[in-house]
Amino acid sequence: MAQYNVTGIVLRRVPYGETDNIITLYTRERGRVSAIAKGARKPISRLAGACETLTCGRYNLAGGKSLDIVTQAEVKDAFPSLRKDLSRLAGAQYLAEALNHFVVEEDAHPDLFTLLRAGLLLMERADDPQTAVRWYELRLLELAGYGPDLCSCVICGETVPRDNASQTDIYALSVANGGALCTDHANPNGYEDHAALTFDALDYLQHLNAHGLEHIRAVAKIPSPSEATAGLARMALRRTIRWRIDGDLRSAPFMDSLLSPGRPPDETSPHQSTVA
Ligand SMILES: [Zn+2]
Structure with missing residues (x-):
């Protein structure tokens, strides 16, 4: 199985099976990537923290048959201030959802990753x-x-105002x-x-x-x-x-x-x- 490392932010996390999560990452290196984090919902899982929504982390992934598999993950920034303020957290969730609508799988656009990271930092501060x-x-x-x-006006070109x-x-x-x-x-x-x-x-x-x-x-x-x-x-x-x-x-x-x-x-x- 081919392995690769990416830095990404978790856009979505969907529970799968009894203890797994399917996560959608927006990564700097590959754009949007979906992967399964096996056992991530077990209380002692090493993957749990890094697979939370709106967490930025470093992920080691292995190519799987249908979905790639998260083999290792390390939290880089969990944006803790967001979790303490419901309105800012709601704003951050909106930022992630909006970005998700404008991107497709495996199409790298590092500036979009930078924007999302900047957006989450801004929502904190x-x-x-x-x-x-x-x-x-x-x-x-x-x-x-x-x-x-x-x-400028899209019809006549005049500077506005x-x-x-x-x-x-x-x-x-x-x-x-x-x-x-x-x-x-x-x-x-x-x-x-x-x-x-x-x-x-x-x-x-x-x-x-x-x-x-x-x-x-x-x-x-x-x-x-x-x-x-x-x-x-x-x-x-x-x-x-x-x-x-x-x-x-x-x-x-x-x-x-x-x-x-x-x-x-x-x-x-x-x-x-x-x-x-
Ligand atoms: Zn005009």
Whole structure:
């Protein structure tokens, strides 16, 4: 049996049989890999800790008939602060689920691994976990090839916002085209594809988008915006992701209920009817 070593983060863990787990890892070296961890649910298993969801570890795997087998595992980072805070844990589960929708088996993309690790560190430390999630969504879309152009209108190419912009201007994000719309072309009431953005919400997303993977310390310090701005930014990116994956993220409603409890209950309904 061919053996190989990978560094990975456990995206999912599913109990199998009486004492086994099937784990889905996102690895730096091979992208997504699924493997069986035999006996990992026994109380004294050496594999148990490293096979917990949202744990980063070093794994030795052996090629099996249908599934690879975890032969050794060592915890690198268990992100202990996440486990003490339900809302941050819910956010971290959302990050893992979102990434899982954008990747396929055995397609290495080391930047996605770096992003997931950065996202989990941010969920532990960020002043505003909701801002950390928005930043992660922007980076995930970009690395998947769908990063929205937030600085110019996708229809006319004009820079947004204009130099003489007013705080009351209404912009939008075109969910299907993945880009901003200027005040002349944004029509959130007329087109379901247009997710409304106020001046402040556009500014907030532009500011987040300017922070690359190397800027996580700065992202951790970005303060939370107003509830209205946060809500519009969340809706615009959520709808963009839903459009790209053609479905819903199961962990999103629980995370939203903890990280943004003041959100209007019907905010996700208009688009669901066409995409979900
Ligand atoms: Zn325009």
